[in-house]
Amino acid sequence: MPQFPKDSWKDYSLLDSGRGMKLERFGSYVLERPEPKALWEPTMSRAEWDRLVHTVFAPGAGFGRAGKEDSGTWERRRTMPDQWHISYPGEGFGLDLRLGLTAFKHVGVFPEQAPNWEYIYSNTKALPGTPKVLNLFAYTGAASLAAKAAGADVTHLDSVRQVVTWARGNMESTGLEGIHWVVEDAMKFASREVKRGHVYQGIILDPPSYGHGPDGEKWKLDECLFDMLRMVSALLDPEHGWMVLNLYSNGYSAALGETVVREAFGLKDYTGITSGELALRDGFGKVLPLSIYVRLNR
Numbered sequence: 295m296p297q298f299p300k301d302s303w304k305d306y307s308l309l310d311s312g313r314g315m316k317l318e319r320f321g322s323y324v325l326e327r328p329e330p331k332a333l334w335e336p337t338m339s340r341a342e343w344d345r346l347v348h349t350v351f352a353p354g355a356g357f358g359r360a361g362k363e364d365s366g367t368w369e370r371r372r373t374m375p376d377q378w379h380i381s382y383p384g385e386g387f388g389l390d391l392r393l394g395l396t397a398f399k400h401v402g403v404f405p406e407q408a409p410n411w412e413y414i415y416s417n418t419k420a421l422p423g424t425p426k427v428l429n430l431f432a433y434t435g436a437a438s439l440a441a442k443a444a445g446a447d448v449t450h451l452d453s454v455r456q457v458v459t460w461a462r463g464n465m466e467s468t469g470l471e472g473i474h475w476v477v478e479d480a481m482k483f484a485s486r487e488v489k490r491g492h493v494y495q496g497i498i499l500d501p502p503s504y505g506h507g508p509d510g511e512k513w514k515l516d517e518c519l520f521d522m523l524r525m526v527s528a529l530l531d532p533e534h535g536w537m538v539l540n541l542y543s544n545g546y547s548a549a550l551g552e553t554v555v556r557e558a559f560g561l562k563d564y565t566g567i568t569s570g571e572l573a574l575r576d577g578f579g580k581v582l583p584l585s586i587y588v589r590l591n592r
């Protein structure tokens with residue numbers, strides 16, 4: 295069975311899904327946006343979606359076409375702000391996350407990631423001393439905040455300055471401080487850290503299918519993942535450490551993720567590796583799987 299965000303998260307719910315769309319409530323506002331994995335029919339009628347929705351993402355001309363940018367616009371159906379906050383009640387920690395309507399249908403949080411935040415918090419707490427945690431491809435930082443809330447010395451890296459600024463705002467609204475911010479290409483930073491002999495007790499990576507560093511460095515998941523994980527294996531404390539790899543694109547399965555990790559880390563078997571799917575359950579019980587995770591505990 296996949297892992298789901300817990301039901302006690304009052305500020306988020308997937309109300310319905312279907313016909314390539316999802317209807318979600320973030321705090322007081324209901325958003326309708328594309329979800330290619332929702333292959334079925336919605337349970338509620340179009341009229342019911344219209345009655346609930348505040349804003350609908352309207353894809354632009356190139357949306358979903360290879361080589362085109364997945365941008366579009368948000369059409370308002372009811373009054374709502376461009377930016378607002380939601381909170382996440384973790385086991386032993388809490389997050390305050392700023393949301394915003396971006397041109398790429400994202401809002402600044404991936405709710406299905408909540409079980410990873412819980413894993414990061416509890417596994418960081420369980421480590422002795424002040425563990426060092428590195429978050430690569432870190433976006434707006436919910437995972438970084440979970441590690442910081444557990445007392446880690448956190449380095450948050452993303453290639454896009456604006457999302458790092460967004461993450462800093464989330465740290466401040468959550469009431470935390472002292473995260474190290476890095477705007478750089480993930481591969482470049484990781485290889486420099488290996489050369490410097492630096493070691494981390496926790497490493498998080500949630501790489502996209504395609505991306506680029508601030509100087510145009512190309513990231514292609516199929517070609518770069520194994521080399522990246524080899525570097526992560528050199529950076530992870532051989533005695534006490536954990537790693538979370540999240541993959542949401544290219545249709546990679548959890549079993550594939552386990553083998554990539556096993557081989558990159560040079561392990562003789564799968565001991566210490568766990569994996570599974572992260573999913574959302576809509577208001578009618580339909581399960582929408584959105585990513586896979588592979589976790590390694592040393």
Ligand SMILES: C[S@@+](CC[C@H](N)C(=O)[O-])C[C@H]1O[C@@H](n2cnc3c(N)ncnc32)[C@H](O)[C@@H]1O
Pocket residue numbers: 402403404407430431432433434435436437451452453454457478479480481499500501502504505506507511512513
């Ligand atoms: C989908 S997001 C990760 C989501 C995040 N882990 C979360 O749950 O909130 C992928 C991130 O990778 C970043 N990225 C893409 N290419 C990169 C590169 N070469 N180096 C560093 N970051 C990169 C993007 O800017 C984006 O923020």
